[in-house]
Amino acid sequence: MKLWRSWVVAQNDLDVFAHKKYSLYSLVALPAVLSVGLPVMLWLLIQRNNASALEVEVLLNAFAFIFIVLPSLLPTILASYSFVGEKLDRSLEPLLSTPATDGELLLGKGLAAFLPSLLATYLGAGVFVVLADQLTGARVGFAYFPNAELEAILMVAAPLACIFSVEVNVMISSLVSDLRAAQQLGVLVLVPIGGLYVLAETNFLSLSGVSLLVVSAFLAALDLLLFFLGRGTFRREKILTEWK
Amino acid sequence: MIETQGLTKRFGDLTAVNSVTLGVGEGEVFGLLGPNGAGKTTTMRMLSCLVSKSEGMATVGGYDIGRASDAEKIRGLIGVLPESAGLYEDLSARKNVEYYGKIHGVAQNRRDANIERLLKRLGLWDQRDTAVGSFSKGTKQKVAIARALVHDPKVVFLDEPTANLDPESSKTIRDVILELKRDGRTVFFNTHNLDEAQRVCDRVGIIKGRLLAVDSPARLGNLERHRRTAFQLERLDGDTVAAVKRARGGGVEARGDTLYVDVEDPLRDNPEIVQVLTKAGGRVVYVTDLSSGLEAAYLRLVGESR
Numbered sequence A: 001m002k003l004w005r006s007w008v009v010a011q012n013d014l015d016v017f018a019h020k021k022y023s024l025y026s027l028v029a030l031p032a033v034l035s036v037g038l039p040v041m042l043w044l045l046i047q048r049n050n051a052s053a054l055e056v057e058v059l060l061n062a063f064a065f066i067f068i069v070l071p072s073l074l075p076t077i078l079a080s081y082s083f084v085g086e087k088l089d090r091s092l093e094p095l096l097s098t099p100a101t102d103g104e105l106l107l108g109k110g111l112a113a114f115l116p117s118l119l120a121t122y123l124g125a126g127v128f129v130v131l132a133d134q135l136t137g138a139r140v141g142f143a144y145f146p147n148a149e150l151e152a153i154l155m156v157a158a159p160l161a162c163i164f165s166v167e168v169n170v171m172i173s174s175l176v177s178d179l180r181a182a183q184q185l186g187v188l189v190l191v192p193i194g195g196l197y198v199l200a201e202t203n204f205l206s207l208s209g210v211s212l213l214v215v216s217a218f219l220a221a222l223d224l225l226l227f228f229l230g231r232g233t234f235r236r237e238k239i240l241t242e243w244k
Numbered sequence B: 001m002i003e004t005q006g007l008t009k010r011f012g013d014l015t016a017v018n019s020v021t022l023g024v025g026e027g028e029v030f031g032l033l034g035p036n037g038a039g040k041t042t043t044m045r046m047l048s049c050l051v052s053k054s055e056g057m058a059t060v061g062g063y064d065i066g067r068a069s070d071a072e073k074i075r076g077l078i079g080v081l082p083e084s085a086g087l088y089e090d091l092s093a094r095k096n097v098e099y100y101g102k103i104h105g106v107a108q109n110r111r112d113a114n115i116e117r118l119l120k121r122l123g124l125w126d127q128r129d130t131a132v133g134s135f136s137k138g139t140k141q142k143v144a145i146a147r148a149l150v151h152d153p154k155v156v157f158l159d160e161p162t163a164n165l166d167p168e169s170s171k172t173i174r175d176v177i178l179e180l181k182r183d184g185r186t187v188f189f190n191t192h193n194l195d196e197a198q199r200v201c202d203r204v205g206i207i208k209g210r211l212l213a214v215d216s217p218a219r220l221g222n223l224e225r226h227r228r229t230a231f232q233l234e235r236l237d238g239d240t241v242a243a244v245k246r247a248r249g250g251g252v253e254a255r256g257d258t259l260y261v262d263v264e265d266p267l268r269d270n271p272e273i274v275q276v277l278t279k280a281g282g283r284v285v286y287v288t289d290l291s292s293g294l295e296a297a298y299l300r301l302v303g304e305s306r
């Protein structure tokens, strides 16, 4: 496995993504809407419904979870192009006749989906933290963010969720041959993430340190499992010949 | 450089490539000819380790296409132009070619030099920074050819390199193939263009599932007994046609002022026919050999295998 070659593949994919305007818009729009929308919603609750400091804190805590959801959703936009896009452009056949190995290609394409997704998540988180503190600080009495939970989410759970989503999406992309199908199937990554959320909310009531630990451990295990599964399901010949 | 032994590929019940045995030497230009669906692309894909073989064996540069550990080495050795160019439409010509140079691990100096040399040779240098999506089919094809050659591959596989190209570009590609040969590289290409095969190939194979023949174009052509000659006269009248028909028995067809005659041995038959024409009062303007030998051989072999 030559890491430099994966990086070459990733750079090329990033270059290709950079030319897909609509994907770029979605990549920016989704975090922007959530990072701005949720703090504004809290502000409205404070202004109109006179929400208490405790209510606002509970909501702020719950909203932090979107930074696990976002990095699982964003790779769907990019990774669906990874192999499906190359199949549609017929650029996969020449690529597969280079010395790049399965692992190098998968890692390269994974990186190309991972980096922009995580970057967009972090930018969104930055906006969210500033806005949330500005709009709720007066009611809560202190700047709620950044706190240990959010830091744990951003540093550990978000990258793990992003890796999970990238793996699922790259795998789907290598199995199907239609861009829309890839993107629709890709949204399925939200099922386990949503399940995690429900579990976290019901069992632990809030995203406490312990529940985050459980979530992260679960994601890490999924990531590892999928890594081996992904390598196992990647079949050059199938990708090349079983679609028209 | 390339050796195959009973190489076979089946897709379900369909045998696309049936027990092909051939050898291509280092520095040789080899052309694979055959009708649509004959298995040319499939053969090339097997040799470039893109699809697995069903039976038989093959080596490229001494490496076995059937061994996973060898496949990577073969891919490092070869340059491939697939059936469809498959470029990144949003990226420039230069970036498309550069990507493959990088993937093959070509050092930057040599990569830049090769890109410049190839893009200039193929007449793409002025368009090097234009996104290839706006290029015509033929221009894209040329970019894809540059991409296949950017790492100085020892063995070059070209699937119908001159399809879509205008006559001038086709000529450039033929010249490039001959330059590759001069550099000692091995070229294996598929084509429907018999004339082109005749001009650049040291040897050709005619395939239709099975390999029907392998030899130099000249030798294959010489095996052909049935040929056709056109005799263009100043003016062709019914009596002249009748005279030739009497002399030949059959295989004579008149169109306008030209007489088409099937001949067995042009060296023996053509002068005789000219004599008959002259005796009957005809004035011969042109005598043209219509069936290129290779074409006749191709048509016969492919026809017989039905």
Ligand SMILES: Nc1ncnc2c1ncn2[C@@H]1O[C@H](COP(=O)(O)OP(=O)(O)OP(=O)(O)O)[C@@H](O)[C@H]1O
Residues within 6 Å of the ligand: A240, A241, A242, B011, B014, B016, B034, B035, B036, B037, B038, B039, B040, B041, B042, B043
């Ligand atoms: N992936 C595949 N699955 C099933 N059948 C296939 C596949 N690829 C090729 N074939 C079949 O194998 C046969 C040989 O195809 P191939 O593409 O090798 O022909 P070809 O000689 O390159 O034809 P052409 O001149 O049209 O390019 C055809 O009958 C084709 O339908």
Ligand SMILES: [Mg+2]
Residues within 6 Å of the ligand: B040, B041, B042, B083, B159, B190
């Ligand atoms: Mg073909």
